[in-house]
Amino acid sequence: MPDYRVRISAKLPMTADILLVRVEAIEPATFEVVPGAWMQWRIPGPENTILRRCFSIACDAQVPGMLEFIIRKTPAGLGTKWLFEQAQVGDELVLAGPNGKFRLQDSGRGAVLIGGGSGLSALRSILQEMRDKQVAKPSTTLFFGAVNKSQLYLQEELNEFTKTIPGFRFVPALSAPQPDDNWTGETGLITEVLDRHLAAMSDAAELEAYLCGSPGMLDACQTVLAKHGIPADRIYFDKFISPKQ
Ligand SMILES: Cc1cc2nc3c(=O)[nH]c(=O)nc-3n(C[C@H](O)[C@H](O)[C@H](O)COP(=O)(O)OP(=O)(O)OC[C@H]3O[C@@H](n4cnc5c(N)ncnc54)[C@H](O)[C@@H]3O)c2cc1C
Structure with missing residues (x-):
């Protein structure tokens, strides 16, 4: 190394x-x-x-x-x-x-990417790679969770991926939007929003998932993904544990 x-x-x-x-x-x-x-x-x-x-x-x-x-x-x-x-x-x-082993899979499957906070890091890296290589997946959805609008960032760049990555959708979700956020997007915990979206997708069980963030968030998302039939071996994650000195 x-x-x-x-x-x-x-x-x-x-x-x-x-x-x-x-x-x-x-x-x-x-x-x-x-x-x-x-x-x-x-x-x-x-x-x-x-x-x-x-x-x-x-x-x-x-x-x-x-x-x-x-x-x-x-x-x-x-x-x-x-x-x-x-x-x-x-x-x-x-x-x-x-x-690490967190990588974009050459699978041809649709994908959901899920993160919050600084968990956007590795997901952004994967999305930029999809854009550069024009990776053709049936669908790619980024779910990004935050408490309120002050915790959202790089929104312009993430929205821009809808033009540069085929089949891309961006779903930001706020769990407690403030009145002056004037939020008209998804509300709820990211797991609740993910659950609703997967329930509405006919091919949910065929998807693969990319998760990035804290162990607690990853575990909660894995439970939702399993509920919708996505097996553990199609869930790829970058887990932010805190190694000590
Ligand atoms: C593979 C991987 C990728 C990561 N990628 C990112 C990323 O892209 N962006 C990002 O923001 N984070 C990322 N992280 C998480 C990041 O590495 C940790 O948050 C890191 O520990 C922060 O360093 P720190 O020195 O500020 O905190 P630390 O000093 O490590 O402290 C972390 C927490 O542990 C507590 N703590 C520290 N020492 C002790 C002790 N001796 N006893 C009890 N509690 C203690 C602290 O109070 C603090 O709350 C990643 C982690 C991993 C494993």
């Missing part, structure tokens, strides 16, 4: 607690990575320690020397505290990878 020396080239706020972080490769000068993979970041910790933290690649890796990541600030988390509060554009870090 190679180590990449990288430089932070952008820190873009997406929501109050989510950043899009862009890095440029220094040495080697190009990344050998694939969409869906994750990288282990070496982050400066307290008392000259090095924290090892996993973040999923959030782009298609088409630009050889650039990667993007979508990172949520973990409450009381040391590594993300450094990234949010201390890291500066121009800082150098080491990233190791690619790691």
Whole structure:
């Protein structure tokens, strides 16, 4: 697993607690990575320690020397505290990878992609890959769950996929929209919205699913997918567990 020396080239706020972080490769000068993979970041910790933290690649890796990541600030988390509060554009870090087995499947099946919060990261990477390769699936639906409108981000880009990925639908869902959100879209927990949509699809049992986010969200979604006849071996996931130092 190679180590990449990288430089932070952008820190873009997406929501109050989510950043899009862009890095440029220094040495080697190009990344050998694939969409869906994750990288282990070496982050400066307290008392000259090095924290090892996993973040999923959030782009298609088409630009050889650039990667993007979508990172949520973990409450009381040391590594993300450094990234949010201390890291500066121009800082150098080491990233190791690619790691993991989360990949777009060459199956010809329709797909549902489900995420929330920074769980958009690996899903965005898969969607950009579908766009680049013009992957022809019978249907592709992205379900993105948030509490209210302030937690939605990259909406323009996600809507744009309806024009660039054949058969793509984007379903954002809010569990507690605020009155001034003027929300006219889906409401409810992402599992409830997923359940309703799968019930309305005649081919639900034939689909494959891509999940990205916290273990709790993934487990809840897997229960709904199983209810609609999608077997476990057609459910692919990028699980955000929190490895300790
Ligand atoms: C494969 C993979 C991919 C991932 N991809 C992403 C991604 O794309 N975007 C993203 O936002 N996240 C992602 N994650 C999750 C991310 O790696 C974790 O949230 C990470 O731990 C955050 O680092 P941190 O140093 O800020 O928090 P940590 O310091 O790891 O702390 C995490 C939590 O554990 C608690 N904690 C820490 N140490 C202890 C201890 N000793 N005892 C008890 N509790 C403790 C903290 O208080 C905090 O609540 C991914 C995880 C995995 C495994």
